[in-house]
Amino acid sequence: MKNFFISNMSDIPIYQQLYDQIVAQILSGELKSGTNLPSIRTMAKELRVSVITIKKTWEELEKSGYLRTISGKGTYISTLTDKTLEKKKYDLVREIFSKDVLQCKSLDISKEEILEVIEDLYNNKK
Amino acid sequence: MKNFFISNMSDIPIYQQLYDQIVAQILSGELKSGTNLPSIRTMAKELRVSVITIKKTWEELEKSGYLRTISGKGTYISTLTDKTLEKKKYDLVREIFSKDVLQCKSLDISKEEILEVIEDLYNNKK
Amino acid sequence: MKNFFISNMSDIPIYQQLYDQIVAQILSGELKSGTNLPSIRTMAKELRVSVITIKKTWEELEKSGYLRTISGKGTYISTLTDKTLEKKKYDLVREIFSKDVLQCKSLDISKEEILEVIEDLYNNKK
């Protein structure tokens, strides 16, 4: 498992930051099905974050079907077929860009302009 | 001038919603240079929002160079050259997509997939 | 008489801008004792400013002893001896810098630092 990067300074809630990063690692294949996650307390200590925050993240991940918790044993990455992963990935991408595109339309920005910017961003920036 | 749509239910602050809409109308040419905006009190009444909320929006717009306020006289859309408008528009689009493209890269999503989704969203959704 | 420069954009009230400029011209000798000023209405028209604003400026200037108004004849620059002018000039300078120096002291800034900055500002900037 890769490390996570949490920033207090961001205006994105910590639990959201964590959630996003874990989902990203699951969808990109870095976190495999069945992986046993560290306990809430361990995680909290390592990230120097409140236990409550980790708990909230885990809860959200369970709701979305990415995790399952087995009482007394621990928390595991759900078993998802490749097809399901692909589907979730596609849905996520769609959701991410959905509001962006709407906003662009209200700005009277053509599809071509958007595509150009995306190309640009994808190639040049880290 | 078109009307504005404010939602108290949204988790986006009202002043931010207003800010975005006004910027959109300026950049898309609906609000022309020199237009005299309604007084903050009129605006507040019409949108059923506090004076202070409008004031905050105006302040942010002034800082970004979209408005200028003359005490005791009113508030006007700044005079911006077409070139400046284009520039601001481009910067805005870039900013809108910037972090989302990054997120996709960390999800291991190819440029082509993104472009496809964008095409799709742009054409089908209102 | 030189022209005056009024800015709506400034956060300094118009009557104050005018006041300052007239006092400056009197103290620097550009406006001589006894000069007959234009009527309030003429002045207002030329500066594209409300009559009320000019009236307020004139009143303030009279209070400070720079003007005197003779009913039915007009408004004149007061007759002041060179010595009085020098005195007023000195007082004005003292007043101008008084709060600045106080502020610097609270910032723990040495006299030498201030003098250096003044030299710098006086020589380099227009």
Next chain:
Amino acid sequence: MKNFFISNMSDIPIYQQLYDQIVAQILSGELKSGTNLPSIRTMAKELRVSVITIKKTWEELEKSGYLRTISGKGTYISTLTDKTLEKKKYDLVREIFSKDVLQCKSLDISKEEILEVIEDLYNNKK
């Protein structure tokens, strides 16, 4: 931390008074990097001022880089190098005197006269 002095009678807005005093204390070294400021509500109560007024002050200070706020945790003095502090201090002094020196030039006042007045003010007045 020293106390702050707020006057409702002054024509300087409260948030500005506070801003100036905090900047002064940071630049003069009284408020050290990393210091945890009282919560906006505590501050508001102590100074008998509205929460919103403190919030506004904090916002301005954040924009200028003096503070950083962590939602749900508190507000801290930014970590600034001594060099940065010196730079900010110098800029501030320059800004303080900038327009006043200009005014003096338009009054035909020599550099020597200004320097003399400054010396005088710096030594004699509290």
Next chain:
DNA sequence: GTGGTCTAGACCACT
């Protein structure tokens, strides 16, 4: 009439 500021009290999300 305009903008500029302020208060007091309230609700929400995050930790």
Next chain:
DNA sequence: GTGGTCTAGACCACG
């Protein structure tokens, strides 16, 4: 507990 936001009503200076 923290910050983030909002309202409703008020006072002031300016034009």
